[in-house]
Amino acid sequence: MKAELVQCKTSDGVALDGAFFEAAGTAPKERAVDAFLLMHGSSGNYYNKLLLSVGEGLREAGYPSASFNNRGHDLVWGQPGNLMGNSFDILDFCRLDIRACIDWLASRGYKRVGLFGHSMGAVKVAYYQAREKDSRVGAVVSSSPVRLSHSYFMGSEAASEHKENVEWARSMVEKGQPEALRAVNFPMPHLFGAKAYLDKHGPEERYNLMRHVRDIKCPLLMMAGSKEDHPRLRDCARDMYGLVNETGRARLIIQEGADHGYTGMLDKLTYNVVGWVRGLEGAKAGTRR
Numbered sequence: 001m002k003a004e005l006v007q008c009k010t011s012d013g014v015a016l017d018g019a020f021f022e023a024a025g026t027a028p029k030e031r032a033v034d035a036f037l038l039m040h041g042s043s044g045n046y047y048n049k050l051l052l053s054v055g056e057g058l059r060e061a062g063y064p065s066a067s068f069n070n071r072g073h074d075l076v077w078g079q080p081g082n083l084m085g086n087s088f089d090i091l092d093f094c095r096l097d098i099r100a101c102i103d104w105l106a107s108r109g110y111k112r113v114g115l116f117g118h119s120m121g122a123v124k125v126a127y128y129q130a131r132e133k134d135s136r137v138g139a140v141v142s143s144s145p146v147r148l149s150h151s152y153f154m155g156s157e158a159a160s161e162h163k164e165n166v167e168w169a170r171s172m173v174e175k176g177q178p179e180a181l182r183a184v185n186f187p188m189p190h191l192f193g194a195k196a197y198l199d200k201h202g203p204e205e206r207y208n209l210m211r212h213v214r215d216i217k218c219p220l221l222m223m224a225g226s227k228e229d230h231p232r233l234r235d236c237a238r239d240m241y242g243l244v245n246e247t248g249r250a251r252l253i254i255q256e257g258a259d260h261g262y263t264g265m266l267d268k269l270t271y272n273v274v275g276w277v278r279g280l281e282g283a284k285a286g287t288r289r
Contacts, residue, residue: 001056008068008104010096014084018046018068018101020108021055025062032219032280033114033138036065037101039094041119041146042188043086045073050118050266057270063114063277066105070097070124075191083179086120088193091148091200091207094124095132102136112138114277119260120146123207126220126240130212139219139280141273144228144260146187147236148200148207153187156231161186166202169194187232213240220250221276223269225258233260251276 003019010016036058038051046067055065072089102113113136117125122145129140153162165184172180172194180194187201200207213220224237241252253272255265262269 001052001059003055006066006104008100010071010100012096014071014097016069016071016097016100018066018104019055020066021059021064023062023064024059030281031112032277033063034112035105035108035110036063036114036116037098037105037125038065038067039070039098039115039117039121039125040067040073041117041121042072042089042190043075044119044121045069050261050269053266054116054118054270054273057267057274061274061278063274064110065116066101068097068101068104070094070121072120083193086196087181087191088179088196089200090196091120091124091127095128098124098128099132099134102134106136111136114139114141116141116143116273117145118143122146123148123209126209126216127207127212129218130215133215133217137218139221139277140216141221141223141276142209142237142240143223143269143273144225144233145209145222145236145240146232147209147234147239149205149210150201150203151205153201153231158186158231162201165192165197169197169202173198187230209236209240210243213243216244218249219280220244221253221273222250223253223255223272225260225262225265226254226256227259230260 006018006020046069051067058065071084072086074085076085076087078084115125122142126142178195222237244250258265
């Protein structure tokens with residue numbers, strides 16, 4: 001696929017690499033969004049297979065898109081004293097990352113942006129719009145969102161391991177070692193810094209989407225695969241939808257047979273996104289007649 005390599009910079013000076021995919025063919029006349037911003041998940045990057053597939057599908061359907069790194073890309077990067085990557089990712093900084101990416105799209109003339117995020121990216125785009133209420137965002141797609149809920153984990157089969165991880169992370173932070181690393185198996189096989197583990201998975205539940213989904217006022221699509229049964233994923237999209245299903249602006253799609261990465265089913269993922277956004281445009285056109 002043809003892509004333009006691009007870069008934007010956040011307000012606090014972090015450079016984020018990305019790729020822009022120009023739309024093919026003629027754009028729809030009635031548009032819910034002018035372009036999409038694609039956000040990767042934990043340790044991902046702008047060129048991962050899933051995002052490239054979604055970007056290509058959107059391009060073929062007439063929607064340009066930009067896929068950017070956020071500062072949680074890959075495992076570890078940066079400099080001593082300012083380490084980033086998923087091991088050290090403080091999720092709230094996604095607000096600076098996503099705003100910079102939307103600013104970049106706006107500089108290209110796109111006035112209504114659709115946010116698409118998968119996995120931890122699904123958390124970030126939903127959290128961003130709930131907190132920022134950015135008027136430039138025309139729609140949000142939260143694809144296979146991660147449940148960041150300490151209380152839920154403590155009631156799950158992973159409770160003992162999660163409790164041990166939290167206790168370790170809290171002790172390291174109290175000792176003045178917030179960047180101390182620990183290999184964990186929950187919530188995923190990974191290497192986590194103490195402060196970052198507490199930030200995402202600690203008792204404060206700052207990013208539990210059940211606390212934020214009602215604050216998203218634009219059209220919202222929540223998606224998940226039927227095979228996503230890990231405690232960090234199980235029923236997260238469904239439970240989000242249950243809180244906003246009466247608003248008239250939300251939709252839930254559970255893709256039968258799909259796992260978290262939509263293995264062998266990436267075409268279904270893109271099909272669902274394109275079908276939903278075209279439905280928004282059809283509804284908009286209908287109200288104008």
